[in-house]
Amino acid sequence: MKDDVVSESQSDVMDPARAAAFEVALGQSASIGPGSPLPPFFHQLYFWTPRRPDTLGRDGHPRVGGGLIPDMGLPRRMWAGGRLRFEQDLRAGIPAEKRSVLESAATKIGRTGPLAFVTLRHEIWQEGALCLTEWQDLVYREDPASDAPRPVPPTARTDETDRREVRFDSTLLFRYSALTFNGHRIHYDLDYARDVEGYSGLVVHGPLLAQQLILMVEELMGPLAEFSFRASSPLMHFETATLCRNGPDLWVRGPDGRQVMQARASAQTLAHGD
Template identity: 45%
Template sequence: MTMTPHTSSSAAIDAEALARLQAWQGRSETLADELTATPVRALAATLDRDDPAPGQGARLPELWHWLYFLPHHRQSEIGPDGHAKRGGFLPPVPLPRRMWAGGRLTWEAGNPLVVGDAVERTSTIASVSHKAGRSGELVFVLVRHEVRNARGLALTEEHDIVYRAAPAPGEAALAPTPASKDAAFSREIVPDDVLLFRYSALTFNGHRIHYDRRYVTEVEGYPGLIVHGPLIATLLVDLLRREKPEATLSKFEFRAVRPTFDTASFRVHGRPEADGKSFRLWAEDADGWLTMQATATLA
């Protein structure tokens, strides 16, 4: 879960402001990259995996495409929180916090992403919508990504981004959801500074909430460093890979529910569904609260 602060006061999203943001709908960009082996080796080490060296043609594990198409904003374009300044491809939503709230991914049968592929990702702003709820104003931005290699479409991803207002002083937090206790397999994760730093480095993520303890506690007011949402999602899929090493996925859906901090270890869990092809996956913090839930479908 990644949240972005904004130093100015947030403005209300009225009809005129929403219309300006919705002008971004349909905007697209295409980036090119090559699926090189070095990031694969580095993430395997970060996840404490003893994988063989990834040679040319080795299949890229699911979600590891997040190691590529990285942001390359110039240093002068970076805001005080470590993220790029607002505007550009994403609409300039005037709400102070941004969260990678979840996503849905589909891998094309017979066309895996492999080391050595030259790839292109086309990203399109599919929708911008507004809602006022118990926690204040929310703006939802849906980004659709299509990743292609020389053989055609390989992966489709829908990426949910939620912008929200900062909590008012004394505002009560939403009630957390207890995590399910019926796991069939689990793993404990210790989110220490090194793990979070390495993942930030691998994904070229400069957001200070993941590595700058003074900033996240004194400026953001959180109790500790925030574990990256994509890292937790990757750990959920990694848990399934450890349980079923030969399995590949056709679909994966996940939703972030609650922030996870580095102040204590957390656990990732999994359980097969009755159909034998899908698995329920979830993450639980040290207090027993649900932090992420997901469903993985085998190919």
Template identity: 60%
Template sequence: MTDDANPSFRQTDMLDPARAQAMQATLGYMPSLVAGNPLPPFFHQLYFWTPLPPQMLGRDGHPARGQGVIPDMGLPRRMWAGGRLSFYEPLRLGQNADCTTRLVSATRKEGKTGPLGIVGIRLDYQQKGKLCLTEERDLIYRNDPSPDAPTHVPPKAPVDAEEEVPLRFDSTLLFRYSALTFNGHRIHYDLDYAKGVEGYDGLVVHGPLLAQHLMLLATAEFGRLKSFQFRATAPLMHFEEATACRAGSKLWVRGPDGRLCMEAEAAA
């Protein structure tokens, strides 16, 4: 750990090819990755877990508020709002890698639907002494839903896509992704909790899972990426069909009603 203002911690993990193969299968691909292969973009989410016993978890299945580098914002609902990634060198499967996680910022402000806690963290990934990847994550904490709160109206997705790929999700896929990323957030697998406590219409598709699909779409078009940034704009439910879209370097996820669920931009 460093000073209290900007706490950090460092982890070492072996990038097990079996876990990457399981992610390929979860995403609908035949497993093919082996030791020595470069790790596909965003597959580092499979590693560097921080396992905690049940008594150290919050009601939502995440580590209890105030654990690790993230301070207790006094707000119960956690959301991954977006992020930015810079790719320098490929991470290689079958080798050890290091990750340093650091708190960058933590602020509270008043939003249209109530108080918000806005947290920024930075993760630096190294292998064999070289910086391979830097990731910045934007997290938002909110109060429980209130019937008196203003209704959020999501923006409409662009209609000028050059390429479209259908996306389908179900509870099995969300469970497998949660397991592979060691994400205990109950909104992704506990329907009663997602609807009764957090006020969603169904299980919530992971924001990083949507970003993963957009990154793979960008990689298929441009090859190795230099950077990628994304921002979640509306939740997508597990029973909804969506579409991954691309127009040049701009990418987005369109919901079945035309709403914009995520927007992103890639650079190669």
């Protein structure tokens, strides 16, 4: 690895109780115990990075700069999307290591002003084997002007062959924030989300939406080899979302027909048969 590559490593015991609590929060029965395979994307519950209050930004996230993510001078953070490659199951109760690097960081001028794009790459290892590689795409932007027009989101497809409605409330958002140790205030502080960042409600976590898509598509396609997703527009806690699938394509449709997220999945059997 080059000397100028920014990297860090974390360890976690992969506590089964945390995964079982997430199952319950999703309305499922708690089934995960020591040695159980973790459902895909449940690694989001682990590898916490707690910081003292005086090291946090106004949004509740750790202040950027000095760690993996450089300070690019823009206050609003969004998880824009990501990609996952599944090698083998992670198992609860077995120590694991997460190795992370800053893969890229760049700025550009968009329609609404300056934007910063950051991509992190994570590898998760357990018992000497690579279990998962994840690319995480983050976007940073300026605060919205009070008179700025809201961007018009794309219209979602309506040709799904499988669909499932899911609902979110402030309790689920709080529980997911707690289980992932995510302090981002847009998910639990309504006044902040509305008055500072300009949202009409609490924002449903992008990874929580992606988790719902992953759980649905694994039921339909079997164990996954890869999954990628990209956010199109935020979903509020009072909105019902429709999870949709047509072949390898997945998307989340909002109650007004807008596209909230798009995704693509490949199953292990298909991927290994190419």
